[in-house]
Amino acid sequence: MISFLEGTIEVRQPTHVVLNVGGVGYEALIPLSSFDRLPREGERCRLLIHDLPREDEHLLFGFATEGERSLFRRLLAVSGVGPKTALSALSGLSPRELKLAITQGDIKRLSSITGIGKKTAERMVVELRDKITAGEALEAAAGAVAPGPGDVRRRDAVLALISLGYKQAEAVKMVTAAVPEAAEELTVEEIIRRALSG
Numbered sequence: 013m014i015s016f017l018e019g020t021i022e023v024r025q026p027t028h029v030v031l032n033v034g035g036v037g038y039e040a041l042i043p044l045s046s047f048d049r050l051p052r053e054g055e056r057c058r059l060l061i062h063d064l065p066r067e068d069e070h071l072l073f074g075f076a077t078e079g080e081r082s083l084f085r086r087l088l089a090v091s092g093v094g095p096k097t098a099l100s101a102l103s104g105l106s107p108r109e110l111k112l113a114i115t116q117g118d119i120k121r122l123s124s125i126t127g128i129g130k131k132t133a134e135r136m137v138v139e140l141r142d143k144i145t146a147g148e149a150l151e152a153a154a155g156a157v158a159p160g161p162g163d164v165r166r167r168d169a170v171l172a173l174i175s176l177g178y179k180q181a182e183a184v185k186m187v188t189a190a191v192p193e194a195a196e197e198l199t200v201e202e203i204i205r206r207a208l209s210g
Contacts, residue, residue, distance in 0.1 A: 013063045014061045014063040014072065015060070015061060015063075016058060016059060016060050016061055017031050017033050017038050017040070017058070017059050017061055017072075017074070018031075018033065018056070018057070018058040018059075019031040019032045019033035019034070019038070019056065019057070020032045020054065020055065020056055020057070021050065021051065021052070021053050021054065021055055021056075021057050022037055022053065023039075023053065024047075024050055024052065024053050025047075026044055026047050027041060027042065027047075028040065028041050028042060029042055029047075029050065029057075029059065029074055031057060031059060031074075038072060039072065040059055040061060040072040040073060040074030041071065041072070041073050041074065041095075041099060042059075042073070042074045042075070042076075042099075043075070043080065043084075043099050043102035043103045044102070044103040045076070045080055045102050045103065045106055045107060046059075046074060046075050046076040046077075046080055046102075049076035049077070050076065059074035059075065059076070060074070060075045060076070060077070060078060060080075060081045061073065061074055061075075061081075062075070062081055062084060062085060062095075064095060071095065073095060073099065077107075079107055080102060080107055083102065083107050083110065083111070084098050084099070084102060086140055086143055087101055087102075087136070087140070089139070089140075089143075090132075090135055090136050090139045090140060091135060091139070092131075092132050092135055093132060093135075093136070096127070097127050097128060097132070100125060100126050100127040100128070101122075101125050101128060101136075104124070104125030104126060104128075105121070105125060108151065108152045109121075109152075110122075111144050111148055111149065111151075111152040112149075112152040112180070114136060114137055114140050114141055114144060115141060115144055115149045115152065115180075116179070116180060116181070117137045117141070119133045119134055119137065122136055122137070146175075149174075150171055150174060150175065165198065165199065165200050165203060166187050166188075166191060166203065168200045169187045169191075169200050169203040169204050169207060170183045170184055170187050172200065172204050173186060173187065173204065173207060173208075183207075186207040186208075187203060187207050189207070190203060190206035190207040191203050191206065191207075
């Protein structure tokens with residue numbers, strides 16, 4: 013089983029890449045999230061690989077990060093989701109957005125991805141929601157907090173509320189209501205107190 017490939021990029025396309033590894037060209041299908049991170053043609057590159065041998069073909073799927081490969085493998089575990097659909101999911105949304113949509117049960121967002129209908133989106137939520145760790149969910153939620161004045165303290169306050177059990181959307185709403193953008197400088201603790209008392 014191939015775990016990774018390291019070589020020179022011969023072909024670099026949004027859907028696939030060909031790596032020259034010791035004179036052998038390996039073609040790997042890639043998501044858009046990985047394509048954006050790849051160096052130019054002619055440069056060296058290391059791709060993490062998900063190896064999928066079949067009776068009629070041998071497919072290689074390449075990823076720039078372990079997070080992308082791990083999420084791809086989790087998507088494959090969902091009934092009705094094949095490798096092409098999993099790749100489409102990682103191309104339609106960033107890994108962070110995908111995790112956020114799954115943890116929030118955002119069927120509409122998931123079914124907006126090409127190749128994923130409402131029923132598949134529902135299965136993704138049901139089967140993957142518990143497989144996304146609390147740390148991954150917090151990281152996804154943190155990235156969704158819009159930056160602005162005092163954004164770091166507001167983001168930290170939102171994360172603290174999420175860790176207390178509030179839903180991400182509710183936590184953002186509480187912090188926004190407690191701290192208008194033009195508000196004076198407040199510490200994270202003061203923002204949390206205001207949000208909880210408001």
